Amino acid sequence: MSKFIFSSPRKYVQGAGVLDELGTWLAELGDQAFLVADEVVWTLIGERTQQTLTSAGIGFSWQQFNGEASSNEITRLSRLAQDQGCNVVVGLGGGKTLDTVKAIADELKQPVAIVPTIASTDAPCSALSVIYSDSGVFESYRFYSKNPDLVLVDTAVCASAPARLFASGIADGLATWVEAQAVARSHAKSMVNGDPTLAGLAIARTCEETLLKWGYSAYIAVTEKRVTPAVEAVVEANTLLSGLGFENGGLAGAHAIHNGFTAIDGEIHHLTHGEKVAYGTLTQMVLEQRPDEEIARYVRFYRAINMPTTLREMHLENESWENLVKIGALANSDGDTLKNLNPHLAPEDIANALLALDAFSQTVK
Numbered sequence: 001m002s003k004f005i006f007s008s009p010r011k012y013v014q015g016a017g018v019l020d021e022l023g024t025w026l027a028e029l030g031d032q033a034f035l036v037a038d039e040v041v042w043t044l045i046g047e048r049t050q051q052t053l054t055s056a057g058i059g060f061s062w063q064q065f066n067g068e069a070s071s072n073e074i075t076r077l078s079r080l081a082q083d084q085g086c087n088v089v090v091g092l093g094g095g096k097t098l099d100t101v102k103a104i105a106d107e108l109k110q111p112v113a114i115v116p117t118i119a120s121t122d123a124p125c126s127a128l129s130v131i132y133s134d135s136g137v138f139e140s141y142r143f144y145s146k147n148p149d150l151v152l153v154d155t156a157v158c159a160s161a162p163a164r165l166f167a168s169g170i171a172d173g174l175a176t177w178v179e180a181q182a183v184a185r186s187h188a189k190s191m192v193n194g195d196p197t198l199a200g201l202a203i204a205r206t207c208e209e210t211l212l213k214w215g216y217s218a219y220i221a222v223t224e225k226r227v228t229p230a231v232e233a234v235v236e237a238n239t240l241l242s243g244l245g246f247e248n249g250g251l252a253g254a255h256a257i258h259n260g261f262t263a264i265d266g267e268i269h270h271l272t273h274g275e276k277v278a279y280g281t282l283t284q285m286v287l288e289q290r291p292d293e294e295i296a297r298y299v300r301f302y303r304a305i306n307m308p309t310t311l312r313e314m315h316l317e318n319e320s321w322e323n324l325v326k327i328g329a330l331a332n333s334d335g336d337t338l339k340n341l342n343p344h345l346a347p348e349d350i351a352n353a354l355l356a357l358d359a360f361s362q363t364v365k
Helices: 018-026 039-055 071-083 095-108 155-160 163-186 198-223 229-249 253-263 273-287 292-304 321-331 347-361
Strands: 012-015 032-037 059-064 088-093 112-116 128-132 138-143 150-154
Touching: 012 018, 012 229, 018 039, 018 112, 018 150, 032 039, 032 071, 032 095, 039 059, 039 088, 059 071, 071 095, 088 095, 095 112, 095 128, 138 253, 150 155, 150 229, 155 198, 155 229, 163 198, 163 229, 163 253, 163 273, 163 292, 198 229, 198 292, 253 273, 253 321, 253 347, 273 292, 273 347, 292 347, 321 347
Parallel strands: 012 150, 032 059, 032 088, 088 112, 112 150
Antiparallel strands: 128 138
């Protein structure tokens, strides 16, 4: 029997300057906040955050995020949050910070507010975290009983971040519809363990349409640190549409291949999440035998926003065949989502697709 599930955050707030309203929205959830942000993010927005919480009568304490969404970091911060008697957990920053904060809130069974400072991933809205080892190797997905209670996105803050991160969010978002289509075709389950709803698939499709329509002009605006209507649309696509789309539509090859890249060492780990997902998306398109021109369209778009489309740009041009197979093996592991694309792939199939994409991309004008 089919079971259709749709999951979403309790409330989503977006706009230029809304960081200064955080206290007002947060007061609906609690009056003693445990804040988690890395040192760079806290330097950028810590003062504004303190001011808006103080104005709303919310007590708070801040702890520094150490950089990896690992079980050890989650345990460390959860103990500190419990010791400090908070009743709401707040994450400020990028994807790994936000994934860690969702886990802390789950450990403490408390509400969680998510404040992305970059529009670079679809982590903010989802009821899951990607868990890595302390050294950054993918380990598992951790699922929660509910989505964040509040997601607050200040587009002016996001537009002030490096344009490379904004482009990475576009690349991450473009995987949404590609992967959701594969899940629907294979009758696999979404990330909330249900059949994809019409709403989830419509959101995933709209995510792709939005990014291909306005992604380039929004990227150019962000290189000038400007907020335009296109930037607002793309921030929403990167964050809300991609988040709802991947969770309710499902994941397949693109993100599994991204996770597979963690099986090897090297310069690839200086790339962003979205940059690695971009190559994973193209590799999935090769594996599912999409038309040449469709793949070429994606290649051209990725190039326009400076995303990698060749093994050289991924720092993998000198990687051994054995290491490419290792990537394929981890991507194809039982705990990941590649089987939603095709349950019969071998690690060597993924390695061949990585190489074939590189050769194809170099021919695209």
